[in-house]
Amino acid sequence: MKTCAIWKCITAGMAGAALLNAATALAQDWPTKPVRVVVPFGTGGGTDIQARLLAINLRKLTGQSFIVDNRSGAGGLIGAELVVNSPPDGHTILFTTATLAINTTLYSKGLKFSTRNDLVPSTLVSNAPNVLCVHPSVPANSVKELIALAKRTPSGLNNGVNTPGSTSHLAAEMLAQLANINTVIVPYTGGGPSMAGLVTGDIDMLFATGPVAAAALKTGRVRCLAVTTAEKNRSFPDLPAIQTAVPGLVIGNWYAMFFPKGTPGDIVNRLGGLIKQALNDEKIKSFYAREGLEPVGSSPAELRAQFQRDVEKYAQVIKSRNIPLR
Numbered sequence: 001m002k003t004c005a006i007w008k009c010i011t012a013g014m015a016g017a018a019l020l021n022a023a024t025a026l027a028q029d030w031p032t033k034p035v036r037v038v039v040p041f042g043t044g045g046g047t048d049i050q051a052r053l054l055a056i057n058l059r060k061l062t063g064q065s066f067i068v069d070n071r072s073g074a075g076g077l078i079g080a081e082l083v084v085n086s087p088p089d090g091h092t093i094l095f096t097t098a099t100l101a102i103n104t105t106l107y108s109k110g111l112k113f114s115t116r117n118d119l120v121p122s123t124l125v126s127n128a129p130n131v132l133c134v135h136p137s138v139p140a141n142s143v144k145e146l147i148a149l150a151k152r153t154p155s156g157l158n159n160g161v162n163t164p165g166s167t168s169h170l171a172a173e174m175l176a177q178l179a180n181i182n183t184v185i186v187p188y189t190g191g192g193p194s195m196a197g198l199v200t201g202d203i204d205m206l207f208a209t210g211p212v213a214a215a216a217l218k219t220g221r222v223r224c225l226a227v228t229t230a231e232k233n234r235s236f237p238d239l240p241a242i243q244t245a246v247p248g249l250v251i252g253n254w255y256a257m258f259f260p261k262g263t264p265g266d267i268v269n270r271l272g273g274l275i276k277q278a279l280n281d282e283k284i285k286s287f288y289a290r291e292g293l294e295p296v297g298s299s300p301a302e303l304r305a306q307f308q309r310d311v312e313k314y315a316q317v318i319k320s321r322n323i324p325l326r
Helices: 002-029 046-062 074-084 099-106 143-151 167-179 191-199 210-219 265-278 282-291 300-320
Strands: 035-039 066-070 092-097 119-134 157-161 183-187 205-209 223-227 252-260
Touching (some): 035 074, 099 300, 119 167, 157 167, 167 183, 167 205, 191 210, 205 210, 210 223, 252 265, 252 300
Parallel strands (some): 035 066
Antiparallel strands (some): 119 223, 119 252
16 A cells, blocks of 8 residues: 555656646747737837837747737727737737726726736836926926915816826826825826827826936926836936825836736746846847836736735725726
């Protein structure tokens, strides 16, 4: 009986080792065909450009093509659902932003999948702050002065937002809540149009994405007051962190990669390692510095933790500010 039990243990161990070796070999061989990188936003935007730069480098590193597939709509959820329903063989990747965490609550009424259970986090690629900017005619040179001005304006300052439900929108809602001020939310259809509205004076203030703010600052046609990162941001060294004036106002945009549920863990980890290598490319470094992006290249566990924190944080903001669910 003992001999039989020992033999069962040995064979079980051998089977486990064989499976482990097979999984490792699978990851080393991956990708075995072109990889589709689904970007759930339109062409020409910051997410799209970043995805295409990364795709070029991933091809150099693996010898396989990484093909960007733009599938916009529903705040990025159409592209995300496409990935969820794709085979979990490692050849379909979602490259998305922090809006995925926001939409987990915002679109909870009609969401056909679970963002937390049906997508596997792979790596947080980069971070971008939101930057609080005002029109030059606004008599405020600091966040505290802007808050004081808002409190003297009963009708509320016009606060543009990139799109409803974006990090730009939630940053505006958080400022109004934490600073106890009234603002009028003016929605736009993207970062470019909202910045155009600020430049022309149609709105008083805007939480712009890092890349859009960096470009606008160079023109001298807007004034930027602070970044929404926890500390000063190296892409905007002259701007303070907004939470020095409004404690707790920390919100930014991240860019990350996810796989469909069921994708082998070794492939999930391998992509993260490849992204770390790609982030060392000089063209990507130059692009990130120019656009106000910070490279990260996190582990799957770090991205999962970040995503969970953001889902909970943004759910509280959406509920407390009575933002309508979709």
